[in-house]
Structures are given as C-alpha cells and as structure tokens.
Amino acid sequence: MLQESLLHRILNRVIVDGAIVVEYPSGRAEKYGRSSEVSDDTPNISITSNRTIRGLIANPAYAFPNEYVKGNIRISDQSLHNVIAVLFKNIDRYRASLGARVRQGFDRFSKAIRAKNTVFRSGVNVRRHYDIDDRLYRLFLDTDMQYSCGFFENSQMSLEEAQDIKKKRIIAKLNMKSNMRILDIGCGWGGLALSIARQYPDARVVGVTLSPGQLQVARRRAMDSGLSNRVKFLLTDYRDIKDKFDRIVSVGMFEHVGLRDYLGFFKKIDSLLTANGLALLHTIGRSGVPQETNPWIRKHIFPGGYIPALSEITPAVEKSGLITGDVEILRLHYAQTLRHWFNRFKKNEDLAQSLYGDEFCRLWSFYLASSEQSFRYLDHVVFQIQLLKSLRSTPVVRDYMSSASDMHRPGMSEKVPSAIG
Known part of the structure; x- marks a missing residue:
C-alpha cells in the first residue's frame, strides 16, 4: 500500500x-x-x-x-x-520534479557516450528494426511501402494518396533536370527511387540500405517494374559511396545517423554532390530544445535512434560547406500517417499475432499509438531541408516546387520553370 x-x-x-x-x-x-x-x-x-x-x-x-x-x-x-x-x-x-531532473542529467551523460554510430553499429541497429518479416510491414503500410510521413492536403485523403503526394513534393524539391544521377540514402523498400525513375525516364538512380530484407524487396520491385537497368539498389553504408551525384535524397534515415556523426554526414553529402548539386533531407525532428530519445523506444524500437532539434542540425550544415536552400516543417502530417498505420495494424492484428505473437502486437500497438501522440502533444515534427552546393542550384523563386509537384496531377501543366541563370 x-x-x-x-x-x-x-x-x-x-x-x-x-x-x-x-x-x-x-x-x-x-x-x-x-x-x-x-x-x-x-x-x-x-x-x-x-x-x-x-x-x-x-x-x-x-x-x-x-x-x-x-x-x-x-x-x-x-x-x-x-x-x-x-x-x-x-x-x-x-x-x-526532482526525480525526473536527476534522470534527465543521467540521460544527457549517457547520450554523449551512445551518440557515435560506427558503420558496424549502424548496420546492426538497422537490421534489428527493418529486417522484421516484410509481411508485417505490408499489414499497415501503403501499397508502395512508404515508411515515413505522408502529406495530407486534407483529412479525407487516403494513406496511398498522402504518400503519393509526399513523394511528388520531395521530387519537386530536387529540381530535376535531364540525365541526372540520383542517390537515395536509406532507400527502404525502394518506392521513392522507383518513383523518381518513372517520373524521369532518363534518370539513373542508386538506392542504398543496410537492411538485407529491404534490399531483396527493392531489387525485386525494380525487376518487376522493368527499371532494373536504371535503378540500382546496394547493400552499403553511405560512408562507403565514392561516386558523384547530381541529386541526393534521404528520407527517414537521418534519425539513425547519430549526433556525433552529423558533421561527417553533411561533409559526405557535400563530397558526393556535383558542382551544381542539391540534396533533400527529410527527417523527424523536434520543434523545441534538444531532448533525449525515450529510453523504451531507443531499446525496443529504434536502437541507436535520435530525434534532433533544428539547432543540432544547422551547425553541422554550416561547417560542411553546404548551403541551406529551403526548410519546410511538416506539422501533424505524421500524426495522421500514424493513425492510418495503427488502424491498419489493428485490422490485421490476427495476422501479426500469427507471425510474432501477442506481446509483439502490444509492443507495436504502443509504438504506433505513442508515436502519433508525440506529434500531437509533444514537440515532434518533420523537417524537410534542402541543401545546395551553389546559390544557383535552384531557381531564386520558390514556386518551382509546387509547379513540379502539380505537373503529374490530372489537368495540370507539364511545364516546369528552369533555374535562373
């Protein structure tokens, strides 16, 4: 008592x-x-x-x-x-409270110890989460298997529609031109890389992942789509890439980089881009001050994961030599995405139980529900940060982003503004 x-x-x-x-x-x-x-x-x-x-x-x-x-x-x-x-x-x-302040002090100390993500540790961490049977992910993701925030133009949109618009908006921010080479860091099951290739038939895309399970699915999808001659998927760490690319995109991977590796990450991006290159980073972030990752999420869901504040990202970008071209902050879009995932997971929970059992289903249910509420009631948002090699990498007027994302919708113009001299 x-x-x-x-x-x-x-x-x-x-x-x-x-x-x-x-x-x-x-x-x-x-x-x-x-x-x-x-x-x-x-x-x-x-x-x-x-x-x-x-x-x-x-x-x-x-x-x-x-x-x-x-x-x-x-x-x-x-x-x-x-x-x-x-x-x-x-x-x-x-x-x-006093007890919470003591624990926060311990968490700040332990964060400094844990923050370094070596190539080996990154691979182990990624495989722990993403090499779960891909049948599980198919139970709650959209048909393209986008495991990141969708973009909801209204609350009635389906998950498939929101994810399709998300991809189109990201591709628009890449300001694509003819015959470009694109690198997708953390390509997941290949959906975005394949979408870029479909939208730009002369593009050559390389997607990299540390998950053998994702690699197998992505390569099979490229083969089935007839795109394997233009889209290559590799099992490799971004730090081991040597080629040059006109565009680099990374969606939902930066959360696994590790705080002490931010400068190295952006310097690597800078070294991989061509002289007029551009990168687009899409990551969960905090709208407030830096905070430690929830210890349960860190241990059981995303080992090695860390959600950064903008104040932790921008100093590394500044020191890397890259230019910040654009920053967009998506609020509540991920909350809607996660509610769709939760509802789909619950609808298919019997199948999930047959794969992993009751305790795993409670773990996944809590993960999806608590993640949604963190975007509704805590400081979680999504950052989309456009990084440039040159001031002339994009048009000086931002309208090209919406024009490019609209051009593949019915009745919209096919014309995309070109860069200003």
Whole structure:
C-alpha cells in the first residue's frame, strides 16, 4: 500500500490536464485530473502488480510501455491513444520534479557516450528494426511501402494518396533536370527511387540500405517494374559511396545517423554532390530544445535512434560547406500517417499475432499509438531541408516546387520553370 500511496501522490500532482482512472493491484481505483472531465468514458489503466508500481515510480518513461507490453498494465485498445495523450499533456509537470531532473542529467551523460554510430553499429541497429518479416510491414503500410510521413492536403485523403503526394513534393524539391544521377540514402523498400525513375525516364538512380530484407524487396520491385537497368539498389553504408551525384535524397534515415556523426554526414553529402548539386533531407525532428530519445523506444524500437532539434542540425550544415536552400516543417502530417498505420495494424492484428505473437502486437500497438501522440502533444515534427552546393542550384523563386509537384496531377501543366541563370 505504501507504493500505491506514493504513486497516487505523484499522479495527483502531475495529472492536471485531462483525466484518467487508475486501478491499483489492491483493487483501489482513483481518478486523476480535472473532475469535470471524469465521466464513464474516462480512459482506464489497470495495474496488476506492486513490482510494476515500483518501476513506474523509478523510471516511468521506460516502465510504462514496457509493463504494458508484458501485460502488467492493461489498457483497452479504445483507450490507448487517450491514455497516452493525457500523459503527454502533463509531461512538463513530471519533468519539473526532482526525480525526473536527476534522470534527465543521467540521460544527457549517457547520450554523449551512445551518440557515435560506427558503420558496424549502424548496420546492426538497422537490421534489428527493418529486417522484421516484410509481411508485417505490408499489414499497415501503403501499397508502395512508404515508411515515413505522408502529406495530407486534407483529412479525407487516403494513406496511398498522402504518400503519393509526399513523394511528388520531395521530387519537386530536387529540381530535376535531364540525365541526372540520383542517390537515395536509406532507400527502404525502394518506392521513392522507383518513383523518381518513372517520373524521369532518363534518370539513373542508386538506392542504398543496410537492411538485407529491404534490399531483396527493392531489387525485386525494380525487376518487376522493368527499371532494373536504371535503378540500382546496394547493400552499403553511405560512408562507403565514392561516386558523384547530381541529386541526393534521404528520407527517414537521418534519425539513425547519430549526433556525433552529423558533421561527417553533411561533409559526405557535400563530397558526393556535383558542382551544381542539391540534396533533400527529410527527417523527424523536434520543434523545441534538444531532448533525449525515450529510453523504451531507443531499446525496443529504434536502437541507436535520435530525434534532433533544428539547432543540432544547422551547425553541422554550416561547417560542411553546404548551403541551406529551403526548410519546410511538416506539422501533424505524421500524426495522421500514424493513425492510418495503427488502424491498419489493428485490422490485421490476427495476422501479426500469427507471425510474432501477442506481446509483439502490444509492443507495436504502443509504438504506433505513442508515436502519433508525440506529434500531437509533444514537440515532434518533420523537417524537410534542402541543401545546395551553389546559390544557383535552384531557381531564386520558390514556386518551382509546387509547379513540379502539380505537373503529374490530372489537368495540370507539364511545364516546369528552369533555374535562373
């Protein structure tokens, strides 16, 4: 009961915005938050053991998802998003507590130790997440297997439409010309590289990945599409690439680079680009100050992953010799993407259970739900940063981006503005 009382006092102090009901192992049930917001629909958490309570007191950011996955914290599928939303809405009050400040100090120290991602470590980390059976990813991704933020022009768009527009907007920002060589760093299952090749029949595209599973799927897709003569997929680290490219694109890979490798990453981009080259970086980021990655996500979902603040990216770009040509910040688009993924995953959960079992399904459900809410209630956004070798790499007026992305929609002009002298 002492442990229950201690957790009760913490939750009573921290939960102010929104409301939740917590059922303790003793059978005691307590309501937290604004009393006016407590109703029959208030999300409910059931804690099954005192050991779980001790973990929540000591390290809630890790223990809460971990105990949920193990089944020691029970939340209905209908309440999961709402429970996480309430916790995220009140996270600043928790971070202000003494215990949280002590843990944050430890996290900052350990971040400096972990930050270096060697070629070997990068390969191991990537394979842990992306070499899961690709049948799992097909259960919730769009038909092109885009595992990154879509672009929703309205809330009624399908996931397929949002991902198609995302690709077109990225390609537009590359300001493509005839007979260009393009490098896709972290090419995933090959969707973007193949889309570039279809849109620009004289382009030659190289996609690199550290995932043998992704490589196999990407090569098969290139073969089936009749594009294997113009799109090559390689199992290699970006640091080992030697050729020159007119355009470089990287979507959803920068989160795995490692904080201490940012300058090396951008210097490598600079060395790979031709004299009038251009790169487009698409990455999850933070709109606020730098923060440590959630320890549970770091251990169980994206080992070696780190979500940067813009203030951590720009100093490395400045020192690399590259010019920042454009920065766009996508807000809430990833939240909508993740809700589509969650709903599709739940629709196909029986198949996921047959592949990996119940505990894995709870892990994946929590990952998708908490990631969505981090884009709704925390400081998570998506950065699209255009990097130039020369001030003349793109037109001086930004309109070319929308013109190029529109030209493949029905009824739109095929004409794309050329660069200004």
